């Protein structure tokens with residue numbers, strides 16, 4: 008199958024490995040990520056204020072372009088892109104004024120009213136491929152590895168809009184890890200914030216958050232951690248004293264599927 | 270106190286501040302509670318009272334992580350993070366009030382910092 012892909016700015020830059028391993032693993036599993044033409048950065052944060060229009064236009068244009076590819080859904084890999092695109096798409100359902108103003112801005116372009124949909128790559132793995140099938144495709148199982156999945160905020164909240172997983176007791180990444188043969192580590196801080204963008208304005212606060220998350224993972228015996236978010240990876244790597252390595256979920260997927268080195 | 274501010278914040282955020290029962294759960298769950306002068310439940314009741322200007326002037330508006338833990342866990346569906354976001358926007362939209370400017374960026378760069386952090390901070394702290 009073919010699906011519209013929104014990589015996001017960070018995956019074109021610091022998080023190239025996330026982009027590369029996502030595309031390659033998807034291709035191996037029979038899903039072709041077709042990059043949306045001329046997409047622009049979504050801005051990294053969805054602004055909840057109802058009168059914010061201009062900052063959401065890049066997301067709307069991406070959603071409208073995605074409508075022309077495959078079955079009209081847009082897949083993202085970065086948690087932040089997922090959150091921003093999905094909340095923007097949802098706004099068409101709840102805010103008629105937004106719908107009207109956005110379409111005025113779009114000018115000559117075809118109208119868009121939220122008919123697209125946004126999915127995360129993890130959801131494709133669960134719902135299109137299926138974790139049972141994924142398990143069969145694993146050639147280098149991660150047997151004996153204790154891996155702590157880090158959800159953070161942006162994949163889960165607000166759950167009323169994202170509906171990604173149970174916001175207080177998610178399991179999609181643990182099920183994913185089990186399919187790869189690893190032993191998932193369930194620890195209390197996996198859905199608490201890493202400090203996010205405060206690393207730029209109040210690094211000390213970000214350090215406290217990241218340390219709390221990693222200490223929790225360490226206490227429960229993790230060998231390493233996985234995330235879907237480049238900013239989580241940065242905070243959990245740079246703003247912490249805890250040495251546990253952090254990797255992208257797509258990198259461990261690539262390893263398990265036998266892609267790349269070793 | 271200025272009622273116009275209150276009306277604007279309520280309209281922008283869409284948050285039901287009048288439903289707050291002052292249980293404090295939002296503040297109890299807030300990961301950045303310790304760095305805030307005014308805490309999430311205070312944002313909610315001060316906006317309800319129309320006491321918005323003190324919040325706009327407080328560094329607390331820049332300490333919220335938009336992690337949405339308070340929104341998820343409020344038993345009354347009040348959505349405190351949306352209230353804080355509206356107060357912050359009200360502050361940074363005023364002329365000369367950008368908290369974080371493009372000129373501030375070079376000092377913060379390191380080789381691993383994702384672009385995501387920069388664009389998000391600019392979106393949160395500048396108009």
Ligand code: SF4
Nearest residue numbers: 015016017051087088
């Ligand atoms: S969320 Fe991040 S990486 Fe994704 S496009 Fe938006 S800003 Fe760029």
Ligand code: SF4
Nearest residue numbers: 159160161201203239
């Ligand atoms: S955990 Fe950190 S980077 Fe990740 S989603 Fe939350 S704030 Fe963003």
Ligand code: SF4
Nearest residue numbers: 289290292293295343
């Ligand atoms: S959790 Fe909700 S009801 Fe309780 S104080 Fe906070 S806003 Fe008010």
Ligand code: SF4
Nearest residue numbers: 299333334336337339
């Ligand atoms: S969204 Fe802001 S106020 Fe609410 S819990 Fe997170 S940091 Fe605290």
